[in-house]
Structures are given as structure tokens and as C-alpha cells.
Amino acid sequence: MISIRKTEMRLTPQRMAILEYLHGNIEHPSAEDIYKNVKGRYPSMSFATVYNTIEALKKNGLVRELTIDPVKRRYDPNMELHHHMICMDCNKVRDVHIKLDINVPVEQLGGFYISDNHVEFYGTCSECREKNIKKGE
Amino acid sequence: MISIRKTEMRLTPQRMAILEYLHGNIEHPSAEDIYKNVKGRYPSMSFATVYNTIEALKKNGLVRELTIDPVKRRYDPNMELHHHMICMDCNKVRDVHIKLDINVPVEQLGGFYISDNHVEFYGTCSECREKNIKKGE
DNA sequence: TCCTTGACTAAGAATGATTCTTATGTTATA
DNA sequence: TATAACATAAGAATCATTCTTAGTCAAGGA
Structure with a gap:
């Protein structure tokens, strides 16, 4: 069985911006979509941070990685079975x-x-x- | 199963080798798997030909592209609904x-x-x- | 307070799958 | 036979993702 682990993430401004963008987003954005959007508010944002953050979110069960698109990965903040x-x-x-x-x-x-x-x-x-x-x- | 007869594809030795490898294959091979295997019999085989052939097979409904693996595409010669x-x-x-x-x-x-x-x-x-x-x- | 530790960010390099380009070869058919 | 259409193959180009490295920041202990 899946047991939620207590890996408390640090809530940095960059991560908050990414989370905010993802929250309620039903567009299944790619890493690039996330990058472009958050870059507007955080010009220093880099792709590496996007990928790092997604990785952290995945580990903490906050984001699901979709394999629908053969070209790039897409992400879905909706963790409900769907x-x-x-x-x-x-x-x-x-x-x-x-x-x-x-x-x-x-x-x-x-x-x-x-x-x-x-x-x-x-x-x-x-x-x-x-x-x-x-x-x- | 794979039958090339009714398609208008040209049946070159390279394509036959790829088809032969795919026929009945349930391993869901990647482009690299195909390349490596066929390279043994056709040392001149190139990745470009693998991709071209797959593309042609897809168009003719002989191969299905799977998006299961986020890292690379996998192919399945079994076109039956499964x-x-x-x-x-x-x-x-x-x-x-x-x-x-x-x-x-x-x-x-x-x-x-x-x-x-x-x-x-x-x-x-x-x-x-x-x-x-x-x-x- | 200072130091240490560990987590985070970011730039750019590296990787690796896929696509594109280009040159050359082959087949079909008019 | 000539020509167009299709195939192959090598390597370059592209592009998403990962890795490396250096620098930043926060928390806790001495």
C-alpha cells in the first residue's frame, strides 16, 4: 500500500509560483508551458528549476505525470482518479x-x-x- | 497480424528485416531495440531507416505507437484492440x-x-x- | 553569533531520442 | 530509356530532459 511520507517540501517563491500556475489547471501543461508562464513573474526562472520542482511535486504526490503525448511529458495537478x-x-x-x-x-x-x-x-x-x-x- | 500485401508499400530488404523482427513480438520494442536487432543482419541499417519504416508502417496501420514509456516511444505490431x-x-x-x-x-x-x-x-x-x-x- | 549541513536555484553543458537534410540508389511506368 | 516517385543512409540539427557545478539560503547546534 502507498504510505504518504513526511518529506516536507520547502515552499520557495519559485515553487509557489509553479504550484499556483498548476492549481486547478486542466490544460495538462508541459514543462515548457510551466516555464513560459512562470518566467513572466519570475524572470530568473530556469528550466532546471521547473524540472526539479516537478520532480519534488511528483514525489510528494501533488502532480501526476502523463504519458499521453509522445513528444513531451505533460503534467496534471489533479490527483483524483480520472x-x-x-x-x-x-x-x-x-x-x-x-x-x-x-x-x-x-x-x-x-x-x-x-x-x-x-x-x-x-x-x-x-x-x-x-x-x-x-x-x- | 502483420500482412503487407494489401498496402502499397515497397518491400525492401530492410523493411522486411524490420517487419520480421516485429512480427509476433510482444516486447513492445523501442526504435533502438529494432535498430540493434536488425543491424545484426543488415550492418548498413541506419536509425533513419528504422524511423522511416516505422512511419510507413504506422500510416498503413501495421504498427501501433505506444506512449507508455515517458523516455522513448515503443511499438507494437499487434493491432488488435488490446x-x-x-x-x-x-x-x-x-x-x-x-x-x-x-x-x-x-x-x-x-x-x-x-x-x-x-x-x-x-x-x-x-x-x-x-x-x-x-x-x- | 558563527559554523555546518542540507536543500534549493540557476546557468550552461551533456545526453539521447527523434527529425531533417542531402546525396545517392532503386523501382515503376510512360 | 527517361523520368518521377520512392528508399536508403550518414551525419547534422533539434529539442526535451538530465547532469554538473557553483552559488544561495535557512535551520540547528556549539
Whole structure:
């Protein structure tokens, strides 16, 4: 079982700025997104600090690393169990807040113990569907 | 399974070697894995050709690109709808061959049209579970 | 207070996967 | 045969991420 460890982070201005940007953010920002945004308020901010901070946040269970994008990592401050709908036209990622109890037959498990699941739904978002209809596609 | 027949791809020796390596491969190899293996038989093989070939295979629906690994892309010749169990201890990825009809409530969809899904199950594989028991964890 | 320790920041170098460029070769077909 | 379209391959370029190193800062003990 997961036990939360008492690794108290120091709350530096840089970290606060990053946390503030991430808080409630549903855009699944990349390291670059974070950097660019926080750089505005903290011109001395460097990529190294972004990565260091993310690493610290991950360790403390405050941020989830997503592997949706093959090009760059994306981060999600929403630690609640949730899933993603990915539009195959515009690549936008949207959260799906439902708890899914997915049953896997024992013969498929082969002794594997499942503790968590994450579903990627692929398809087309409403905006792209409208666009496609207009284009007569 | 991989059948190149109906595609309009040119079947060069290099491509055949890559296809042969991928055929039935359940290891989810990376570009480097492919390169290293095929290099043995085709010393002139280059990374560029590996990537070009993968790109062509993807376009023709013969290979699926996986985003499981944040460090490098992995490829899967199995195009049947399937899912993955990822061991959080040893990072091994195992296929789960079941069709899952996952129902998403309309209010969560927001007009999104779902055509496909892919589930990542996280947990511990049987080997790692045994190891952990021995370590008294 | 001063010193020590350890955590944090930041700049730039290093790494490494992927893509691009360019030159050359090969196949298909008009 | 000529030409266009497609393939290969070497190395350069790109770009996200990690590493290195040096400097800063805070807390605690003597």
C-alpha cells in the first residue's frame, strides 16, 4: 500500500509560483508551458528549476505525470482518479471524472495485481466534429 | 497480424528485416531495440531507416505507437484492440487481450465521439510480488 | 553569533531520442 | 530509356530532459 511520507517540501517563491500556475489547471501543461508562464513573474526562472520542482511535486504526490503525448511529458495537478479523452483531430486532451471498475478475467491477469487504471478514450471532440461536418467530410 | 500485401508499400530488404523482427513480438520494442536487432543482419541499417519504416508502417496501420514509456516511444505490431498491464516495480508491459466496452455518461462526454479506448492497468506483476514477499515488504 | 549541513536555484553543458537534410540508389511506368 | 516517385543512409540539427557545478539560503547546534 502507498504510505504518504513526511518529506516536507520547502515552499520557495519559485515553487509557489509553479504550484499556483498548476492549481486547478486542466490544460495538462508541459514543462515548457510551466516555464513560459512562470518566467513572466519570475524572470530568473530556469528550466532546471521547473524540472526539479516537478520532480519534488511528483514525489510528494501533488502532480501526476502523463504519458499521453509522445513528444513531451505533460503534467496534471489533479490527483483524483480520472481518465482522458483525446481528440485525434486537434490532439486536445479532456478529463473524464468517473471511477471505472474494470474487470479483467483471471486468466488474463496471470498473477498480476491491479491497483489502478487509466483509460485513454480516442475519438473526435465536438468542435472538430462540427468542423468536419462543415467540410463535408 | 502483420500482412503487407494489401498496402502499397515497397518491400525492401530492410523493411522486411524490420517487419520480421516485429512480427509476433510482444516486447513492445523501442526504435533502438529494432535498430540493434536488425543491424545484426543488415550492418548498413541506419536509425533513419528504422524511423522511416516505422512511419510507413504506422500510416498503413501495421504498427501501433505506444506512449507508455515517458523516455522513448515503443511499438507494437499487434493491432488488435488490446490493453496493457504495467508493473510499477520492473516497468514490464504485458498485453491484455480483451475487448472492453466502457460506458461514459453523456454529461461527461460533452459531445465527444469515442471511437476507441486503451486502458493502462497499473500494479505489480507476479514476479515482483514474489520478490517483495521474500523481502518481507 | 558563527559554523555546518542540507536543500534549493540557476546557468550552461551533456545526453539521447527523434527529425531533417542531402546525396545517392532503386523501382515503376510512360 | 527517361523520368518521377520512392528508399536508403550518414551525419547534422533539434529539442526535451538530465547532469554538473557553483552559488544561495535557512535551520540547528556549539
